[in-house]
Amino acid sequence: xxxYATNFTTWDWVIVVVYLLTSIVIGVWANRYVGNLSDxxxxxxTLRIRLALATMxxxxxGLVTVMYSAELxxxxxxxxxxxxxxxxxxxxxxxxxxxxxxxLRQTAVLTIPEYYERRYSRGVRVLGGTVxxxxxxxxxxxxxxxxxxxxxxxxxxxxxxFLKLIMTxxxxxxxxxxxxxxMVSVVITDLVQFLVLGVxxxxxxxxxxxxxxxxxxxxxxTLHHGYIDPTRVxxxxxxxxxxxxxxxxxxxxxxxxxxxxxxxxxxxxxxxxSVKSSDVAKKLYLYSTVPFLARRALPVLWGIAxxxxxxxxxxxxxxxxxxxxxxxxxxxxxVTQLSAxxxxxxxxxxxxxxGLVTAGMVAAFMSTHDSYLLCWSGVVTQDIVAPLFGxxxxxxxxxxxxxxxxxxxxxLLFWGLWYETRTDxxxxxxxxxxxxxxxxxxxxVGGLYWKRAGTRGAYVxxxxxxxxxxxxxxxxxxxxxxxxxxxxxxxxxNWQMVLLTFGVSSIGFAVVSLLFPDRTxx
Amino acid sequence: MNGWxxxxxxxxxxSVVGFVxxxxxxxxxxxxxxxxxxxxxxxxxxxxxxxxEILDEAx
Numbered sequence: 001x002x003x004y005a006t007n008f009t010t011w012d013w014v015i016v017v018v019y020l021l022t023s024i025v026i027g028v029w030a031n032r033y034v035g036n037l038s039d040x041x042x043x044x045x046t047l048r049i050r051l052a053l054a055t056m057x058x059x060x061x062g063l064v065t066v067m068y069s070a071e072l073x074x075x076x077x078x079x080x081x082x083x084x085x086x087x088x089x090x091x092x093x094x095x096x097x098x099x100x101x102x103x104l105r106q107t108a109v110l111t112i113p114e115y116y117e118r119r120y121s122r123g124v125r126v127l128g129g130t131v132x133x134x135x136x137x138x139x140x141x142x143x144x145x146x147x148x149x150x151x152x153x154x155x156x157x158x159x160x161x162f163l164k165l166i167m168t169x170x171x172x173x174x175x176x177x178x179x180x181x182x183m184v185s186v187v188i189t190d191l192v193q194f195l196v197l198g199v200x201x202x203x204x205x206x207x208x209x210x211x212x213x214x215x216x217x218x219x220x221x222t223l224h225h226g227y228i229d230p231t232r233v234x235x236x237x238x239x240x241x242x243x244x245x246x247x248x249x250x251x252x253x254x255x256x257x258x259x260x261x262x263x264x265x266x267x268x269x270x271x272x273x274s275v276k277s278s279d280v281a282k283k284l285y286l287y288s289t290v291p292f293l294a295r296r297a298l299p300v301l302w303g304i305a306x307x308x309x310x311x312x313x314x315x316x317x318x319x320x321x322x323x324x325x326x327x328x329x330x331x332x333x334x335v336t337q338l339s340a341x342x343x344x345x346x347x348x349x350x351x352x353x354x355g356l357v358t359a360g361m362v363a364a365f366m367s368t369h370d371s372y373l374l375c376w377s378g379v380v381t382q383d384i385v386a387p388l389f390g391x392x393x394x395x396x397x398x399x400x401x402x403x404x405x406x407x408x409x410x411x412l413l414f415w416g417l418w419y420e421t422r423t424d425x426x427x428x429x430x431x432x433x434x435x436x437x438x439x440x441x442x443x444x445v446g447g448l449y450w451k452r453a454g455t456r457g458a459y460v461x462x463x464x465x466x467x468x469x470x471x472x473x474x475x476x477x478x479x480x481x482x483x484x485x486x487x488x489x490x491x492x493x494n495w496q497m498v499l500l501t502f503g504v505s506s507i508g509f510a511v512v513s514l515l516f517p518d519r520t521x522x
Numbered sequence: 523m524n525g526w527x528x529x530x531x532x533x534x535x536x537s538v539v540g541f542v543x544x545x546x547x548x549x550x551x552x553x554x555x556x557x558x559x560x561x562x563x564x565x566x567x568x569x570x571x572x573x574x575e576i577l578d579e580a581x
Contacts (some may be wrong), residue, residue, distance in 0.1 A: 050551040290540035297537035
């Protein structure tokens with residue numbers, strides 16, 4: 001069997017293209033429902049629970065989530081399911097208690113930085129908005145590449161040029177309908193995308209389980225010595241050369257990142273702020289436990305099945321690993337371990353169904369991109385441009401949001417084309433997300449629950465989050481090379497840097513707030 | 523099968539069953555909610571059309 005063998009045919013392309021055109025029509029149609037800025041940014045705060053659930057799931061269950069979860073499933077097998085357990089447990093806790101999200105919705109702000117201004121100062125708002133956009137765009141930087149890698153692997157297109165053309169095309173499509181219809185367009189397309197994606201995920205899971213079988217899945221743990229216990233630091237699987245370990249440090253770091261992201265990641269928070277009331281916000285989190293568990297667990301299962309498939313096809317595994325090496329050495333095809341899952345699906349799902357599944361995955365890609373683009377560009381307008389150069393009328397604000405969306409799109413394309421991650425995709429996302437999350441955690445939680453939370457403390461916390469840049473792969477490599485050149489045996493790992501960033505921000509916030517409290521009016 | 527594998531199997535099976543339930547829950551009610559949302563938004567677009575000066579007020 002050839003590595004790029006696929007059941008994807010012209011019929012599958014037709015299905016995908018028809019689906020894409022439908023999304024464009026919906027986006028154009030939704031434009032008629034945008035009456036003012038609130039409609040454009042938060043759909044006039046009209047979301048009820050089912051629609052909110054569909055759009056929250058559509059946004060957070062992106063193709064990038066599917067890709068990084070499947071990559072973890074392939075590299076770390078069952079042990080990587082700890083992330084699914086984390087998300088479900090934390091969402092359940094937030095949904096039951098309403099921690100942060102209930103009070104945040106009560107403030108009736110449009111964005112998190114707007115809350116910074118109400119609680120602290122305009123300067124904190126501008127700084128917080130800037131950090132949020134920098135972190136968000138860096139975080140989104142590899143979405144395009146992951147999406148295109150899925151499409152090229154599943155359709156059998158091997159040339160890196162196709163990867164670039166597909167990246168550009170997908171981005172232009174999402175930009176088109178999001179710029180036109182804003183959040184109204186996002187909500188309607190998210191609902192369609194949620195249904196297409198949801199059915200697609202269940203269909204894929206059915207094919208995956210029947211292709212590998214119960215024996216194949218259990219043999220991952222027994223015959224192939226797969227990774228089962230996430231508290232182990234070393235990855236016992238000898239089949240893959242680059243299957244990183246997890247261990248207590250990474251478990252702690254991921255707990256911090258996942259918990260904070262669930263409450264305060266801007267795209268999720270924008271759903272919290274778009275719902276009708278604080279009670280709906282709380283309910284949204286409670287009910288999101290199920291889709292968030294599934295968004296991690298099902299793609300991990302596909303990755304585990306891909307591992308099992310390659311383990312039982314040693315020739316194919318050898319070809320795959322050669323292709324990864326050749327790609328890393330500058331070959332024409334772009335292949336990494338992210339490609340394992342789509343290469344596997346391309347061989348087991350029949351023609352026609354493969355087109356529907358691919359349309360579902362493209363739906364996942366678009367539903368994440370549209371929300372993210374709208375979210376970051378909304379922050380640029382509301383929290384950076386308007387406070388600095390305002391006052392601005394609503395027409396101008398919508399125009400600036402649209403321009404910001406175009407600029408961010410161009411940056412994503414540029415970043416996606418040249419940046420190569422040296423870690424797995426999820427680690428990259430956790431690290432880039434930390435730049436924002438480490439600062440927002442103390443600033444928002446402190447602001448909502450601690451009377452002595454102060455403006456200077458907020459500045460320190462937000463700037464402290466920028467130390468998260470030190471956890472990026474190339475910078476860690478440089479730090480370690482420097483340590484090695486000075487014959488110091490210590491080696492820095494990214495989980496240590498991420499925890500350090502959270503520590504710097506939170507401790508800095510508390511200490512500075514206590515030492516330099518805000519002046520209260522007499 | 524050890525304790526970890528039992529946990530992971532429960533997580534995987536729970537995900538599939540829960541996701542099916544969610545699709546049914548959302549699928550059978552979201553269209554009605556979408557209609558309500560569009561009706562409410564129509565009021566905004568009407569107000570913007572009747573009073574375009576609102577959009578020109580600087581805030």
